[in-house]
Amino acid sequence: MSRFYIKSIGASGPKVEYSQVTFDEGVNILHGPSNSGKSYVINCINFMFGASEVPFTRESTGYNTIHMTLESLDARTVQMTRRIIDDKNGKKSDMGDNLVTVVSNFDEVGSYDYSILKLEYSDMLLKLMGIDERHQIISTQAFVQQNLTNRSFLHSYFIDEDNIYEKIPAFDIPRHSKITACLTALHFLFTGEDLHEIVPAESKKDRELKEAKKNAVIIYINEKIQDLSKKRGILEEELAKVEDTDVESKIEATLEEIESIEHQIYEATEQSHKLMEEIFTVNSKLEEATYLNERYKALRTQYNSDVKRLRFIIDGETKDSQRKKVVKCPFCDSSMQNKPEQRIAYAQASQVELNRITMQLGDLKEAEKDIQQEICALEAQLQELNRQNNEITQMISRVLKPKSAQLRVMMESYKRIVQIKREMSAVDAMSVVLNADAFNREMEKEGEKVVFHPMEHIDMNWWKKWSDTFEMIVKECNYPNCVSARISPDTYDAIVNGKHKSDEGKGYRAFLNSIILFSLMKALEDGGIYRPAMLILDSPILTLKEKVRKNELADPGMRASLFKYMVENCGDNQIIIAENEIPNTVDYNTAHLIEFTQDETQGIYGFLKSVRNSVDS
Template sequence: MTVSQHPIALRGLSFTGPDCPLAEVDFDIGLNLLFGASNTGKSFMVKVLDFMLGSSRPLPEISERDGYDRAWLALTLPSQGDVTLMRSLAGGAFELHSGHVSAVERGKNVRTLSARHDRSNDDNLSQLLLNELGFGSKSIAVDANGKQRSLSFRDIVRFCLVDETIIQSETSPVEAGQYTTVTAERSVFKLMLTGVDDSAVVPMVNKTVFRTQTNAKLEILDEMIANIDENLTADYPDANGLADQYEKLTGTFTAAQEEAQLSQDHIRAQLDRKRDAASKLAGIQQRLTEVAMNLVRFAQLDEVYSSDVQRLETVEEAGFLLLLGSDKDCPLCGAAPDAQSHDHGLTDIEEIRAASAVEIEKIVRHRASLMETVNALTLERETLRSDLATQSTELDKADEEIRRLSPEAREKQQLLAELTSVRDHVKHGLDLLSQKQALVDRRAEMANVKPASNSDKPRLGVSSTVAHDFAQTVSDVLREWQFPGKRHVTFDEVTYDLRIDGKHRRDNGKGVRAVTHAAFKVALLIFCRERGLPHPGFLVLDTPLLTYRDPIRSKEGPLAADEQELRNTSLRDFFFEHLASLSFAEFIIVENIDPPLGIEELGHTQVFTSDPNSGRFGLFPSRAGG
């Protein structure tokens, strides 16, 4: 068992609701003291802590909580660190927020946890906390015959959270007072004292129950065997020959399966052939379209080249003609060449004519290159048309082959289906025979089982040695508190309670019972700590110092003689000093008495005054005048 060295720490409890002021109380590691008058919310806070640790009991409908709909419990866990639990005050599941989130803000990393214990997964609060403490998936006995169930965190809570009713009860601090739960509660106590659960215990059944259960099981087996015989008679007249028939069918089925697979492979090959041809056809058609478009564009370009050549040839011819008559008399006016006047000189005309000739030569070269490209595209087009015909033929051949192969493939598949049906029918018959044989063997085995004797009954509960050691730890605690008397403590294995100086703990007044109950739970925490055993690491005690009550104002009435004797001692002071010295644990003490002077030096102290004009009113803010 892996035990956490840093148990669970309660860090704060808060309440929120629409249009309601935030109500919160915080806790520290070590000693936490919460004093106050009656009806200020102290005991309600204890009930909410129990509620936030998985209790399914509805919370009291006190008027102070009106308008509040959520409770938030900040925790520090051994492995997950700081987390916050949120739960509706109406009950139901929890939200687990990463970190100590503000009660008015939702955390980003939120996980839903069921309030119902289930050790098969971690999506519930109980198993999550058990895993954090190192309890894992433990089992506890729930009756004297060793019947078991899984450990729940709710089994542990009673040892770390004690309300004002339980703390003064005459019942053992181990038990809740219900006869049906005694064995389970004692098993949990043993687990906490030893770290050993009851998973190794083999449950036994008494003779009467055993015979009843066995006869009922035999009747069920007989009925099941009769049903199988009825099915075999109706559907398998030759049941003895089913094994040989199945062996022959297996060989035939394997051959038919191979032939069907071969036919499917042939069709698949033709489908691949068809797919390949179709893909190539699409590519050829696309390329033919591109070639056709290019030939049209190139024809248009050739026309442009032809037009340009004609224009340039005209310019060149005109220039040539002009140059031929440039040194003769004007045919119109008879003027001599040197008497004629022109806007452009002969040199310019010659340059234009020469440039036109050069441009014509360039266009001719481009045109020749264009013709080569056109010829190449024309040749490619013919090749593509040929390939198109080839692939179309390939596609048609693939289609034809698929049409030819399909009927044969269907026939083989149909034969395979028929063989499968027959084979499954025969196999079902063999399964029925196998089931029948198993049931017959099981019946024979069950008929020979004998009930366990009383000597086989498991010995449950805490051993005398461990109980003695625990009692000495309680004695040490009482000594630290200066409890009156010799403080000789023994553990009564019948009542699972303490005898103090020879007197049963339950035979004392309620104030003394409260103190000794508190000593029991404090001693358990110390006992587990000293031995490295799992314990939540915190203890909530509601009104452990009941004996220091005001006998006139208190609802608990006048003090008994033993209570008065205890009240006359300084136990209260030693009680607080001792708890403050146990720095490895967290104690939350709720009391109605006035806080002792200087108590703030020992621990985190909070006082509920019930006076809206003085200090903190109570757990919830005062709504006086609201």
């Protein structure tokens, strides 16, 4: 079935202006200063996915109803509305209504009120993913089972600003004592299997001894990988000192020249586009002038015909009036002269008409002269514009593009000069071997035991694919001195260069947590049976504005690389990111940017139109 994505999030209330943010099916980035409403949007999404926490209070905002529209790629829609109501436990606070009103044109989803507590609403959301029946998953090591709901795996694709930098696995439910349910929920998404019939076989004592031995070996391997990572950093510093500076300068100069040529091509192309617009305009004017000239010619022919006709009438009447006709008086039979008064009047009227047409004919000749001059001027202008445009297009095709291609060939030859030293290659190769050894040991399945350990039964094929995807993205995003990275089946979390994520600073943890969920989304896209097909991140690149110590921040190059990678590799998924400041070196042409300005005079002030900075969040 066609995947659904979040089309819009809105909020309304009795005395406030309706507020709404719309999203595209691909990458969406909410950005702007703190307290502008970005987190409100993220919290509203969480609220509409069944969270008990309200996104904001009615007292502080005036808004009491949240709206969310899901739309499929084949244009089917499901509209959900949920109210913020009084806490029914007697506390003077707000809570989310148990009922969600749904209006749908999707045949499999009826339009009525769904209960959250009875799991009706969760079942409806799962149905949109293709999960038609209710399943139970193993939730504890004691084999306790619980219903699979949309919130069982919500944190595999949703993480807010309060949890983006947490030390626990990114997909784990915050403040939840056990991760078992999250793991079995992920396994279900990948395989469609809920593992409800698994029976443990290995004793607890044997398992603990085996675990202790395995952990000791893994700790030793991780220490070696950390040593290799430090050695690689030293080698890179040495390489920078002895590197051919002439080659580097040539590379830099060539890059600048390529940039200059590409800029010239861009400006020339823009100039050609403007000339084509002028040519189109002049052509239109020329066609109008030519048509008017033809109309003038036809009118002149008509006027000449009218002049000939009138002159013929006047001449005839003049000659006829000069003849004297003798008429006899009917009473005395004497001779009388006939005076044709009507004929004289007719000749005078014809003369007046002739004078008028003669005057109009003179005016017409002047108009023809003017329009012919305009036609000549337009033809000359058109010829000049075509000449200029031809010169530009020839310059692009014969000069600029060949030069650009030549420079790129030179760049490739310069790049080949820069080589990795043998010792650095040996370090990388050894790191790969050690990382694979540690990964394989972490993947080793244990024997039967009296407690349920999810990694004994989870399909390691999809976990390995996820881990490999994670390592690739970490390296692509310029993690410092990265020689290895994996999602450990033992800790269920990231280990980079043998160092656990939990030992990193907040900025690095936010960076890694974002990649963990992004790589999970891509792994599900590649081989999952069911998938949410979306990723929602709040503040993936922490800045100093989030009150993070400077030494804990991810490198600016890493942050820009992360944004660039997510924009370029979204795939068949929806991504919604909320961030204060976004890297300005990334091309966002394929992304949908939504900026909250907190400025009354420009852009969108914030999410809630009736709320200002004093309470907006």
